[in-house]
Amino acid sequence: MCGIAGLAPGTGGRIDAGIMERLSGCIAHRGPDDAGWLVSHEGHQTRGRGPMCSGGADAVLLHRRLAIIDLTEAGWQPMLSADGRYAIVFNGEIYNYRELRDELAALGYTFHSQSDTEVLLVAWAAWGRAALTRLTGMFAFALLDQQQRTLVLARDPFGIKPLYYTRWGGGLAFASEIKALLTLPGVSRRAQPERLYQYLRFGVTDHGGGTLFADIRQLPAAHLMELSLDDPAAAHPARYWYPAMDQRADISRREAATELRNLFLESVRLHLRSDVPVGAALSGGIDSSSIVMAMRHLEGQALDLHAFSYITHHPRLREEHWIDLAGAAAGATMHKVCPTPEELRDDLDTLIAIQDEPFASTSIYAQYRMFRLAGEAGIKVMLDGQGADEMLAGYRVYLSARLTSLVRRGQWAAAARFAVKAARNAGDVRLPRLLLETAGGMLPPGLQAMVRRAAGYDLMPDWLNGSWFTAHGVESRTLRARTSRDALKVELEQALVDTSLPQLLRYEDRNSMAFSIESRVPFLTPRLVDFVFSLPEDHLIAGDGTSKAVFRLAMHGLVPDAILRRRDKIGFATPEQEWLDALRPWVSAVLHSEAARTIPALRYPALEAEWQAVATGRTPWNSRFWRWLNVIRWTERFDVAYG
Numbered sequence: 001m002c003g004i005a006g007l008a009p010g011t012g013g014r015i016d017a018g019i020m021e022r023l024s025g026c027i028a029h030r031g032p033d034d035a036g037w038l039v040s041h042e043g044h045q046t047r048g049r050g051p052m053c054s055g056g057a058d059a060v061l062l063h064r065r066l067a068i069i070d071l072t073e074a075g076w077q078p079m080l081s082a083d084g085r086y087a088i089v090f091n092g093e094i095y096n097y098r099e100l101r102d103e104l105a106a107l108g109y110t111f112h113s114q115s116d117t118e119v120l121l122v123a124w125a126a127w128g129r130a131a132l133t134r135l136t137g138m139f140a141f142a143l144l145d146q147q148q149r150t151l152v153l154a155r156d157p158f159g160i161k162p163l164y165y166t167r168w169g170g171g172l173a174f175a176s177e178i179k180a181l182l183t184l185p186g187v188s189r190r191a192q193p194e195r196l197y198q199y200l201r202f203g204v205t206d207h208g209g210g211t212l213f214a215d216i217r218q219l220p221a222a223h224l225m226e227l228s229l230d231d232p233a234a235a236h237p238a239r240y241w242y243p244a245m246d247q248r249a250d251i252s253r254r255e256a257a258t259e260l261r262n263l264f265l266e267s268v269r270l271h272l273r274s275d276v277p278v279g280a281a282l283s284g285g286i287d288s289s290s291i292v293m294a295m296r297h298l299e300g301q302a303l304d305l306h307a308f309s310y311i312t313h314h315p316r317l318r319e320e321h322w323i324d325l326a327g328a329a330a331g332a333t334m335h336k337v338c339p340t341p342e343e344l345r346d347d348l349d350t351l352i353a354i355q356d357e358p359f360a361s362t363s364i365y366a367q368y369r370m371f372r373l374a375g376e377a378g379i380k381v382m383l384d385g386q387g388a389d390e391m392l393a394g395y396r397v398y399l400s401a402r403l404t405s406l407v408r409r410g411q412w413a414a415a416a417r418f419a420v421k422a423a424r425n426a427g428d429v430r431l432p433r434l435l436l437e438t439a440g441g442m443l444p445p446g447l448q449a450m451v452r453r454a455a456g457y458d459l460m461p462d463w464l465n466g467s468w469f470t471a472h473g474v475e476s477r478t479l480r481a482r483t484s485r486d487a488l489k490v491e492l493e494q495a496l497v498d499t500s501l502p503q504l505l506r507y508e509d510r511n512s513m514a515f516s517i518e519s520r521v522p523f524l525t526p527r528l529v530d531f532v533f534s535l536p537e538d539h540l541i542a543g544d545g546t547s548k549a550v551f552r553l554a555m556h557g558l559v560p561d562a563i564l565r566r567r568d569k570i571g572f573a574t575p576e577q578e579w580l581d582a583l584r585p586w587v588s589a590v591l592h593s594e595a596a597r598t599i600p601a602l603r604y605p606a607l608e609a610e611w612q613a614v615a616t617g618r619t620p621w622n623s624r625f626w627r628w629l630n631v632i633r634w635t636e637r638f639d640v641a642y643g
Helices: 017-026 097-106 116-134 193-202 253-271 286-302 320-330 341-355 363-376 388-392 397-408 412-425 431-442 445-454 466-471 487-497 501-513 526-533 549-554 576-582 584-591 594-598 604-615 624-638
Strands: 002-008 034-041 044-048 059-065 086-094 137-145 150-155 164-168 171-175 223-228 278-281 306-310 333-337 381-383 518-520
Touching: 002 017, 002 086, 002 137, 017 034, 017 059, 017 171, 034 086, 059 086, 059 137, 086 116, 097 116, 116 137, 193 466, 193 624, 253 286, 253 526, 253 549, 278 286, 286 320, 286 388, 286 549, 306 320, 306 363, 320 333, 333 363, 341 363, 341 501, 341 576, 341 624, 363 501, 388 487, 388 526, 388 549, 397 412, 397 431, 397 487, 412 431, 487 501, 487 526, 501 518, 576 584, 576 624, 584 604, 584 624, 594 604, 594 624, 604 624
Parallel strands: 278 306, 278 381, 306 333, 381 518
Antiparallel strands: 002 059, 002 171, 034 044, 034 059, 086 137, 137 150, 150 223, 164 171
């Protein structure tokens, strides 16, 4: 786990040492253990740790190291292949590196380190881009091929590790974080209107190749981009992997549970490979509890298991009972943090700077504090449960998607039974709401818009400046459309690839790396995802509305039964309304700031009226208020332009 950056300035390009130093310095927190650089010019390579030199360059590679596997000098980057043809800077981990190393050794390749970076470098030399689908891991890397005069940028199948780029000068620059690219002269801080609309209206970010900065893009998950050093600005991303949506496994739920248990335990086993201590995030839900119990099951009592948890005293959101239950069952040393609204206020600007782009809710602050706690305890690697809800249908919205599937298939009796039982068993879902969500998702887009307006959920509400968005070519539309008979599978695919998971992974990466911690997510491997997506929908959501049905069965005997029987869904939820109500003077000051009045995407009079209605108790709190605050402070912190 590290930070990477680099430049491909194009033919005749020259690089200033100060630019290189700023790029490297902006990602220093990602790799505090070591640093390195490489300059390639006319077939000659220069590497070093010390001061960088200005001059001609075809390519520049920069690296900040967080030493996790092979802590010796042999793991230093930028790393060269034995013949000098390839050079690589790599951020992430290849968990199956030992197996790949054995396979490559059998083909006659030799190794000079115990690092997974060298295995990746040799795998590319042996198999080229076909190596990508052999990797089990998380990665973003830049690989320079001196012979072909190309630079390849690649990102793992789920986008666990970030990689951003911008067209710069006559070439291209890339980095692990947006803030590094913003230091480059000539890179605009102008907001991207379409992305801004999607965040303000739906709270969605990070999908596809765009960002909230118009001049900066991200390499999408499961993509690579090969560029010529002679014309680097001409390159475009290409997808190398996609979840297998057309496979169908004709097996019983119990058979599926057995296979899923084996795949999950194997994934956790691989994710435990480390030369430094490994801890775990524990919320008390099924996913995080399964991870800590699997860690104990696989490693036995020899593992010094530390679990880190966010807790709240809010009665509706309190999960400490479940956290303690899982922690005791796993024999873990427990660490807990309970943030206050005043701490949120004091840390918010730091959190916005860490995240680079606005984020959906204050739950991101709870996660940030948990990683800070882990860093204070000396933990360098953490396992977390991101991706499980998107794979296994853990969110409430998936109930209506499952009901949609039954209706579209004409299974009316099964649909009626499901609706009644799901509303009764799901806890916080009422039958009228479930039916309304299902019907709304099945309507044509035009009718959906009419229903939303009637219900007060207009796609372009009064507090958004519709004329400004229209002038910038933004069309107001929903992000979801259920048109398939397999509505649940389509919804899960969209969450995994476009809407939910990409932003959750960004939050996780920035919050963990802010404290130089490598966060690993063992649910996210292609083998696991492809297997789960091959299962019938009723294996994921049972006929009575039980979510993650097959995974609950798979974890039977490993995870405490009481946790497997949970029907509520909380997971790092914060008492956002109470927090911001306690900070009302500060909230009011931000909403009345000069920045708030000058953001053209917002209609300030409507914003002010809605805030007054909430402040006086006439209307309930809504998450849009948090998004307003976040955009206002983000605009100020990053000096965002809206021209």
